[in-house]
Amino acid sequence: MRKNFLTLFIALLLAVNNYIYIKAEGYGDFVNPVKKEMTRVDKGDYGFLMEHKENEMTGVFKDKSLVVLEVDGLLTSAIGRSYNNIQLSPFMTLLVSGAVYFNNYFLGSASKNPDDITLSTLYSIMPNQKYPGFKQIYNKDIKGLQNYFKNAGYTTIAQRNLEYGEEYVNYLTLGFDKVNINEKGGNTAVLKSLQKKIEEPGKKFIYAETLPFENPMTAFKGGALEEERTLFVQKIRELDNSLKDFISNFKNSSKAKDTILLIVGKNNVYNDLVNKEKTVETVLTKEKKLAEVNCPLIFVNGLQTKKYLNTIGSVDILPTLLNMFGLYENVYPMFGMDVFSKEKKDMDMATVQYDMNNRIAIYKSIAIDIKNADGGLKIDAYNRNGLGYVDASAYELVTRKSFRDSELSYGLVFLNKLKELAENKKILKLDNDKTIMHAGGELCGMTYTNMKEALDKNYSAGKRYFEMDFMLTSDGHPVNIHSWEGFVTKFYGAKYIEGETTYTKAEYDSMKSRHGYTQMDMEKTVEWFRNHKDAYLITDVKTENVKVLEKISKLAPDLKARIIPQIYKFDEYEPVKKMGFEKIILTLYMSNYTADQLADFATSHNLYAVTMSLSKFEKGLGNRLIEIGVPIFVHTINRQNLANQILEMGARRVYTDTL
Secondary structure (H helix, E strand, O other), rough: HHHHHHHHHHHHHHHHHHHHHHHHHHHHHHHHHHHHHHHHHHHHOOOOHHHOOOOOOOOOOOOOEEEEEEEEEEOHOOOOEEEEEEOOOOOEEEEEEEEEEEEEEEEEEOOOOOHHHHHHHHHHHOOOOOOHHHHHHHOOOOOOHHHHHHHHHOEEEEEEEEEHHOHHHHHHOOOOOOOEOOOHHHHHHHHHHHHHOOOOOOOOOEEEEEOOOHHHHHHOOOOOOOHHHHHHHHHHHHHHHHHHHHHHHHOOOOOOHHEEEEEEOOOOOOHHHOOOOHHHHOOOHOOHHOOHHHHHEEEEEEEEEEEOOOOOEEHHHHHHHHHHOOOOOOOOOOOOOOOHHHHHHHOOEEEEEEEEEEEEEEEEOOOEEEEOOOOOEEEEEEEEOOOOOHHHHHHHHHHHHHHHHHHHHHHHHHHHHHHHHHHHHHOOOOOOOHEEEEOOOOOOOOOOOOOOHHHHHHOOOOOOOEEEEEEEEOOOOOEOOOOOOOHHHHHHHHOOOOOOOOOHHHHHHHHOOOOOOOOOOOHHHHHHHHOOOOOOOEEEOOOOHHHEEEEEEEEHHOOOOOOOOOEOOOOHHHHHHHHHOOOOEEEEEEEEEHHOHHHHHHHHOOOOOEEEEEEEEHOOOOOHHHHHOOEEEEOOOHHHHHHHHHHOOOOOEEOOOOO
């Protein structure tokens, strides 16, 4: 009774004293480093993704072997906890008391795809729910732990589970020297096999995992709730005993002094368990949503005992290990930070992606639950220690950073820019007069934004030609969005229902950018170009082109020399020309004109240029136009060597997100 009263008292005190509590969390100390990083991202300065400052942990494990063991089902909430007077993990509880232990380590993803966590760990990239698992890195120039260790002369070994389908093939293609498949015989057999690999001669990097944690609920058929809980406890104890035998054998082996063992908790089935609310609440913790992704990270040997309270994520493992093993040279961009660096201690946060519509940003003991809401975001902030909700508005900056970290990771991987950044410390650019910035140009790794900040960033970089997308709202107002489908959700968190009427102008204006950027419409776009007197607007009107261009013509008669409409059909030329626009582009992505038809039309009409896709250009559709002196523009090109080839073949400009 006293305990319940005390909890209630604390919660009430928190509600009354909200401001004091937030200040006590040190939020103010967090603002400056976050703002600094976000400003660099907005300006296109990505060098910080490869920066490194030496610290007390630099090179402490140089030339030692490394074993990273992912233990499925090992949760922080099971360490130091009892149920019905039975310790859930007695061995692990003892182990962490004599090791370097991070108890605020969070997995980057709560999806059931195990590769999401593996990719975050190996490559320090954010999980991407749109391209889950290995799909995110297919055909990309990217470097992971196995590549860095292999380049340093290590033998690299992956010990994985056969249950994960094509993972065997994937691990071979990822650059591991050897891939071993776990046998079916329980974790005791799996860990014995791992011990044999550790004892082989030579320097090794081994990335291993235990068998999937067996969820007793999937096989349990009815019965008393207490029996379910007992089974659950039994499985946790079995896992603990397997680890006890393995780690004891490891510490007694001759290789222990030359091999570092890093235990990383992992969880692929706990999502099934959270539905068993009473079981999980009683056995583990009341904070179910984060409990499923809060796992221990433990350096078993090689360091002095210490418990760290830093909030860290799976993306932080790669930079941390590169620093500790003295391999922080010629690195590719990483989206995590060395956990022992001052910068990471200042940036005390992690992000967990649940699905396309939900993520949680964790800052110290505060969790910011971020969900897509119709026309914006729904943000709830609460204390992870059960002390109630806090003022979410105080954590808007953390929310924005969570989004920008993720989008920057997705974008730079998707655009295949990691190697380019590693080699040049910047994204390579073409001469400004050779480029048209597609949808305003790339912003924080994102494409198709059509945001003011994209225009600002790329204008500051010297760009002067900008293509912007226009769509009509349901009540006839042109706004800047590539399409309603997909993009209204991506940028604004709003719902799109196929076949239904699009949003009204008022509804569009009420939407809030999830990333904190400024959405644009016809009026704002015209005003921006009025204020940038040497910039050119190239329109890409998705529906009712002539109607929208007429609206722009009436709104901006003073800008007709610098607004360059794109038309999609021959019969749009005359009405657009009569509006007074001096330059007109014929773009071909909505048509199938032949080379003869295009040449005949271009001969009799004064076109500023003809725009076509790369595939049409490569098939020679523009050759006759080039011969008669009609400029050819090609879309959308983001690789500089390809852009140079296209320009050498006679094209005048390329539409690009990044160049």
